[in-house]
Amino acid sequence: MSHVEPVLLARAALSRLIEPSDTVGQALVAAAGPETAALVASGRQRAGTTLRRDMESLLEERGVRGTDRVFAEALARWLPRTADLAPQRDLQTVHRFGGRMLVPEDSDWPAALADLGQSMPFCLWSRGQGTIPELGQCLALVGSRDATSYGLATTGDLSAGLVQRGRTVISGGAYGIDAQAHRSALAVSGSRTGSDKRAAPDGIRPSAGGSTETSTLAVLAGGVDRLYPAGNDDLLRAVAETGLILSEVPPGSAPTRWRFLQRNRIIAALAAATVVVEARWRSGALNTAHHAAELGRGVGAVPGSVYSANSAGCHRLLRDGSAVCVTDAAEALELANPFALAPEDDGGRDRAGVPADHDGLSVEDILLLDALPLRKAVPPQKLSAVAGLGAAAVRAGLARLELSGLARRTGDGLWQRGERPPVHPSTTRPPSKGD
Amino acid sequence: MSHVEPVLLARAALSRLIEPSDTVGQALVAAAGPETAALVASGRQRAGTTLRRDMESLLEERGVRGTDRVFAEALARWLPRTADLAPQRDLQTVHRFGGRMLVPEDSDWPAALADLGQSMPFCLWSRGQGTIPELGQCLALVGSRDATSYGLATTGDLSAGLVQRGRTVISGGAYGIDAQAHRSALAVSGSRTGSDKRAAPDGIRPSAGGSTETSTLAVLAGGVDRLYPAGNDDLLRAVAETGLILSEVPPGSAPTRWRFLQRNRIIAALAAATVVVEARWRSGALNTAHHAAELGRGVGAVPGSVYSANSAGCHRLLRDGSAVCVTDAAEALELANPFALAPEDDGGRDRAGVPADHDGLSVEDILLLDALPLRKAVPPQKLSAVAGLGAAAVRAGLARLELSGLARRTGDGLWQRGERPPVHPSTTRPPSKGD
Numbered sequence: 001m002s003h004v005e006p007v008l009l010a011r012a013a014l015s016r017l018i019e020p021s022d023t024v025g026q027a028l029v030a031a032a033g034p035e036t037a038a039l040v041a042s043g044r045q046r047a048g049t050t051l052r053r054d055m056e057s058l059l060e061e062r063g064v065r066g067t068d069r070v071f072a073e074a075l076a077r078w079l080p081r082t083a084d085l086a087p088q089r090d091l092q093t094v095h096r097f098g099g100r101m102l103v104p105e106d107s108d109w110p111a112a113l114a115d116l117g118q119s120m121p122f123c124l125w126s127r128g129q130g131t132i133p134e135l136g137q138c139l140a141l142v143g144s145r146d147a148t149s150y151g152l153a154t155t156g157d158l159s160a161g162l163v164q165r166g167r168t169v170i171s172g173g174a175y176g177i178d179a180q181a182h183r184s185a186l187a188v189s190g191s192r193t194g195s196d197k198r199a200a201p202d203g204i205r206p207s208a209g210g211s212t213e214t215s216t217l218a219v220l221a222g223g224v225d226r227l228y229p230a231g232n233d234d235l236l237r238a239v240a241e242t243g244l245i246l247s248e249v250p251p252g253s254a255p256t257r258w259r260f261l262q263r264n265r266i267i268a269a270l271a272a273a274t275v276v277v278e279a280r281w282r283s284g285a286l287n288t289a290h291h292a293a294e295l296g297r298g299v300g301a302v303p304g305s306v307y308s309a310n311s312a313g314c315h316r317l318l319r320d321g322s323a324v325c326v327t328d329a330a331e332a333l334e335l336a337n338p339f340a341l342a343p344e345d346d347g348g349r350d351r352a353g354v355p356a357d358h359d360g361l362s363v364e365d366i367l368l369l370d371a372l373p374l375r376k377a378v379p380p381q382k383l384s385a386v387a388g389l390g391a392a393a394v395r396a397g398l399a400r401l402e403l404s405g406l407a408r409r410t411g412d413g414l415w416q417r418g419e420r421p422p423v424h425p426s427t428t429r430p431p432s433k434g435d
Numbered sequence: 436m437s438h439v440e441p442v443l444l445a446r447a448a449l450s451r452l453i454e455p456s457d458t459v460g461q462a463l464v465a466a467a468g469p470e471t472a473a474l475v476a477s478g479r480q481r482a483g484t485t486l487r488r489d490m491e492s493l494l495e496e497r498g499v500r501g502t503d504r505v506f507a508e509a510l511a512r513w514l515p516r517t518a519d520l521a522p523q524r525d526l527q528t529v530h531r532f533g534g535r536m537l538v539p540e541d542s543d544w545p546a547a548l549a550d551l552g553q554s555m556p557f558c559l560w561s562r563g564q565g566t567i568p569e570l571g572q573c574l575a576l577v578g579s580r581d582a583t584s585y586g587l588a589t590t591g592d593l594s595a596g597l598v599q600r601g602r603t604v605i606s607g608g609a610y611g612i613d614a615q616a617h618r619s620a621l622a623v624s625g626s627r628t629g630s631d632k633r634a635a636p637d638g639i640r641p642s643a644g645g646s647t648e649t650s651t652l653a654v655l656a657g658g659v660d661r662l663y664p665a666g667n668d669d670l671l672r673a674v675a676e677t678g679l680i681l682s683e684v685p686p687g688s689a690p691t692r693w694r695f696l697q698r699n700r701i702i703a704a705l706a707a708a709t710v711v712v713e714a715r716w717r718s719g720a721l722n723t724a725h726h727a728a729e730l731g732r733g734v735g736a737v738p739g740s741v742y743s744a745n746s747a748g749c750h751r752l753l754r755d756g757s758a759v760c761v762t763d764a765a766e767a768l769e770l771a772n773p774f775a776l777a778p779e780d781d782g783g784r785d786r787a788g789v790p791a792d793h794d795g796l797s798v799e800d801i802l803l804l805d806a807l808p809l810r811k812a813v814p815p816q817k818l819s820a821v822a823g824l825g826a827a828a829v830r831a832g833l834a835r836l837e838l839s840g841l842a843r844r845t846g847d848g849l850w851q852r853g854e855r856p857p858v859h860p861s862t863t864r865p866p867s868k869g870d
Contacts, residue, residue, distance in 0.1 A: 018823070019823050073825055075825075076824075076826065076827065076828065077823045077825050077828070078823065080816070080819040080820040080824075080826075084820065150740065153742075154741055254805070256801075256802070256806075257801050257804070257805050258798065258801045258805060302741060303738030303739065303740075303746070303750055303753065303760075304738065304739070304741075305585065305740065306737060306738065306739075306762035306763065307588075311738070312762075315738055315760050315762050318738065318753055318760040319759060319760040319762075319766065324754060325750050325753040325760075326754075327741035327747075327750050327754075331754070366691075366692050367691070367693050370689070370691035370693060371691075381515070384515040385515040385518065388452075388453070388512050388513065388515070388516055389511075389512050389515075390508055390510075390511025390512050391511065391515075392511065393508065393511065393512070
């Protein structure tokens with residue numbers, strides 16, 4: 001690597017010196033720009049009064065008072081790390097792993113991250129051949145690490161269904177739900193072909209370009225050279241091969257608790273919708289859902305047994321109204337494309353609020369049908385009394401019911417129930433999923 | 436039965452002549468009053484011009500035009516039934532079955548039914564010793580007849596939990612969910628004592644008076660003398676013994692499809708909230724939920740497996756926002772008493788939207804904790820570089836972590852991770868249900 005743009009070196013340095021979501025660091029970069037910010041953060045340049053004043057207003061926007069004090073504390077946080085500062089080496093490392101560093105100055109920097117405002121990462125260290133698809137193409141599937149067989153099954157179906165529709169599944173590379181989301185996406189992408197995609201059942205064409213070739217994308221809390229957890233090493237290598245691995249912290253960085261929490265905001269920002277598949281009452285997945293809601297992204301939750309502690313977090317989101325109930329990939333897609341046409345592969349379920357209660361029969365026909373005996377035939381006058389219908393209504397109704405096969409004339413003007421079995425409302429079968 | 440008030444005989448006759456929710460019949464009674472209405476509906480008195488004009492305006496309120504025509508059709512519906520008219524006998528029959536007829540003129544007519552407006556039933560034929568509790572005391576549990584073991588389990592737990600809290604469980608006496616709701620309520624009421632009630636975990640005292648002694652209440656689509664379905668005969672007899680059975684149609688009436696649908700509006704009106712426990716994509720239970728929503732009552736749905744067609748109806752309600760997710764009796768009660776204090780028996784679950792992600796530790800403490808090695812102790816300067824914290828922050832943080840047992844001093848000023856195991860956000864256990 002001969003010449004490296006100064007901005008790359010600057011942002012690489014910033015991501016080494018400053019922890020993710022460091023408010024003061026973000027204000028510094030916003031006020032001074034990356035290159036000056038790197039010099040200031042590493043103590044090689046003092047912050048002038050103009051810069052301090054600009055930072056002050058930026059920090060006050062976010063409710064932070066006493067710029068001088070917090071800035072001094074910030075420098076005290078950053079300076080101890082200057083010893084480890086070697087941006088050139090970090091860039092070489094990530095290249096060695098077949099990756100690169102993405103910066104906001106790049107044309108292919110994901111526009112969706114701008115929604116994070118000042119919390120936008122300084123840069124993204126990537127690993128893999130894939131690219132980051134546009135927002136509408138990406139959905140995040142997140143959940144607990146201690147998943148149940150139910151959670152793994154629903155995650156697998158959702159992930160496969162989304163990739164079959166040409167979408168990219170984003171997750172965090174953790175055990176449990178995350179791993180299943182990546183694994184299932186990779187499995188489908190292997191078999192996916194262009195024609196499959198054109199046949200995407202929801203009728204929404206995948207976006208042009210190779211973006212949808214990236215079936216899955218993992219955002220890690222540590223460096224992209226340190227695949228974590230170790231147990232997912234092979235899986236994450238496979239993600240890097242056909243998909244992409246991202247992190248805002250430089251190579252060698254440990255996946256600390258703090259970085260896990262901040263990582264979640266990037267998953268939420270890159271995806272048009274985040275679906276929590278399985279989560280306990282308290283779970284990091286809820287943190288990701290919260291970030292998604294703050295960003296105005298779609299938030300979904302998969303329902304489960306009320307006896308499963310692993311679904312308590314999902315039910316909590318459904319109950320407080322911060323998530324929409326999602327039971328399959330088509331419904332997940334509606335979250336990402338709320339204005340798209342209703343899926344055609346929804347088993348013909350009508351989207352009307354209230355189901356038809358009596359198979360489209362008129363009130364009079366229902367009364368008449370109820371009055372028709374199954375076995376012995378009766379005269380219209382009898383039907384009139386039992387059904388509580390006038391003679392004319394009975395005549396007209398019998399004609400209609402006879403057409404639909406619900407009433408049968410037995411000769412000499414007597415009538416009885418037709419062959420077509422009546423359907424009781426509370427047992428009417430849906431022409432739908434699961435049946 | 437020596438003397439019977441004319442209004443009783445009139446309303447008994449009306450309920451025999453006119454099908455539930457007959458718009459014209461409702462307008463007639465509203466305009467003429469029950470006694471005149473009975474004479475007109477049975478053809479023993481002609482409707483004068485004043486009455487017709489009053490009916491016209493009432494019908495126009497409900498979008499019905501052409502009063503003369505619809506009224507003629509209505510009379511044609513009603514008159515054929517005059518032959519079976521014997522209100523005195525009907526009243527004797529229901530008394531023989533240990534019941535009575537409730538009319539709006541009675542002091543104990545349930546006020547909640549007034550919310551039905553013109554659709555309020557003409558009367559309620561009752562059977563049993565129980566009374567109808569006030570609205571706030573009643574919750575409806577409804578669902579499909581073809582219930583799964585999961586649906587039966589959740590219904591049983593909800594019903595028992597509600598009765599333990601002194602509430603009355605209303606349902607429709609059908610197979611499946613309905614039967615389980617009644618059965619479970621009866622089982623608990625047998626064991627329930629006053630002290631149990633005072634100990635109602637949600638802290639809401641059952642209302643004074645014997646009303647809460649009525650553990651369960653069945654609203655039938657047919658006559659109270661014809662317990663339907665036959666397979667629930669014993670169960671419904673038991674309901675009549677300690678609880679109450681209601682119907683708006685007179686003794687001997689068949690439970691027709693039309694009457695099932697109209698029955699649902701009475702269940703919805705008598706209950707402060709209706710919870711759909713298990714329902715297919717199309718189910719009569721959704722019809723009851725729809726009535727409840729129209730009446731401004733609470734509507735809840737119990738989540739279940741996305742692979743269970745018997746939960747598809749519940750997920751549909753959750754998805755379109757017409758129902759709140761209900762996973763236990765305490766949450767069902769919140770629907771009925773939205774302004775009551777949050778239940779105390781909810782496993783200590785905090786009601787805050789977002790869960791705490793890092794056990795209440797400050798950001799700096801988390802960074803520091805992450806930097807502390809598990810085995811070999813390190814000097815504060817090293818922690819300062821790794822954690823990205825100033826020397827002062829490190830000193831203060833170490834003191835805090837030492838107090839909470841998360842950091843340990845090894846002598847000669849070195850530090851390492853304390854005994855208390857750190858908790859990763861995404862595996863933080865909820866102090867809650869299921870655990």
